[in-house]
Amino acid sequence: MNTQRVRWAALGGLMGGLLVLGVEAQENIPRLAPTRPGAPALTPAAPESAKPKTETASPTQVPRTTRFGATDWVEIGVVAKRLGLKVGWTLSSREAVLTDKDTRLELASDRLEAGLNGQRIFLGQAPVSRSGNLYVSKIDFERCLVPLVRPALLGVPKPAPKTIVIDPGHGGPDTGKVNGALGLFEKTYTLDTSLRLKKILEARGWKVVLTRSDDRQLKPGKQDDLQRRAQIAADADADVFVSIHFNSVAEQVEKVSGAEVYRFTPQHQPPVTRALRRLDDEVLNPGNGNDVWNSLLAYSIQRRLLRDLKLDDRGFKHDRLAVLRLVSCPAVLIEGGFLSNTTEARRIGNAAYRQQLAEAIANGLSAYASQLQSLRSGVNTPAG
Ligand SMILES: [Zn+2]
Structure with missing residues (x-):
């Protein structure tokens, strides 16, 4: 399917390269959440500028996100709570298993591939491990995990396909x-x-x-x-x-x-x-x-x-x-x-x-x- 997989925009090149350098290089530097050095991420006592954003516009949106580099991330405990799952760790702060009686969602830092009930699913961004915790990108949470694990959170669905x-x-x-x-x-x-x-x-x-x-x-x-x-x-x-x-x-x-x-x-x-x-x-x-x-x-x-x-x-x-x-x-x-x-x-x-x-x-x-x-x-x- 080589020719099929033509991406529509050929904007890669120099501009893309600049963005990659400007954004991803930052993301690759391990650092804490947008708090002052040494401050724990996502604590209520964080200074005003560092407080996670609060969003209530849609039921699929998570209440708390934090930003590393150019990406908004959701802490694994928040992900689990919104999906109604319990968090277990298979490797401290790096590999988590979220479960209920019908669901087994496996997520690992630095890995695009996740597992859902034994099925391979590829996220848009690999989860990251920071400050002893695991974070999933907000986009993956909202646009991949919610529809797959807890579609009821999507609210009113599309009409029945005809x-x-x-x-x-x-x-x-x-x-x-x-x-x-x-x-x-x-x-x-x-x-x-x-x-x-x-x-x-x-x-x-x-x-x-x-x-x-x-x-x-x-x-x-x-x-x-x-x-x-x-x-x-x-x-x-x-x-x-x-x-x-x-x-x-x-x-x-x-x-x-x-x-x-x-x-x-x-x-x-x-x-x-x-x-x-x-x-x-x-x-x-x-x-x-x-x-x-x-x-x-x-x-x-x-x-x-x-x-x-x-x-x-x-x-x-x-x-x-x-x-x-x-x-x-x-x-x-x-x-x-x-x-x-x-x-x-x-x-x-x-x-x-x-x-x-x-x-x-x-x-x-x-x-x-x-x-x-x-x-x-x-x-x-x-x-x-
Ligand atoms: Zn083909």
Whole structure:
């Protein structure tokens, strides 16, 4: 999916570099919260200028944050309290496990990857350990952990989805990934899986629109093609947008397999593929209007892919993908397996397997719709 993963803005370069130096270099210096040297962070006695901000605008917002570098952070005890979980430590101030009877959330300092009920989830910023405590970024708390762990805190949900736009990745001269030895093209299987998914969803009562229903490119030029796909979602007044792809790696091809589901990266966070923030991460894109729902949707689908197909868990991820950037409804991109892996490529080439894959995706969409229904009824059920 190399060409697919075109980030829309090419603002990296010098400006991005300056921001990285100006912001991230600061963040990498271990220091206490914005208090005078030696003062404990987040104490009520902290001087006025150092007091954490108080925000009450939304139920998803946390009552107390503190700033290190260019990021607002939430102390792990506050995170746990808001999510209704208890904190246990597996490594003092560095690794925490937040639990209740249905939930196990594992967070570690300096690690983007977290665990939720055995599922791999990738945060936007790695938690940090400071002054004997662990901090999660406010954006990850609000836009990732709340929707996944305690969606009832999101308040009034989106209306029940009625129209789903399915986007079969690539097409026409854009073949997508290729397994030369087996003669498999990504564009063929994205379309076939999408057609199967369309049938299943229609049988469940949804209106379905495909961005393409045959082997074609929508517009000459990758960027125009991807924008056209987002435009089709807008024209259809879609409630959900699902882009279907298959994956590939260049090295260790037989070791890498499994599914991953992408949401659009929230504003002010670097995509999962890059450690440091840069200038284009600061832009608010249309795709960011649904950050919390993107999270819930991506997690629900990844969960069903893992449960139904027993695929290797490559994770709930995020990236600033061009095809998701302009979509104004909840949207995800699914990587349904690796064409570069011989075993997995053979499965993808098998029609019965693609039917199972389409059913698993449909089950993820149904789970997401049920979640919204539960939220409207005031019932808080775990995502999935
Ligand atoms: Zn692709």
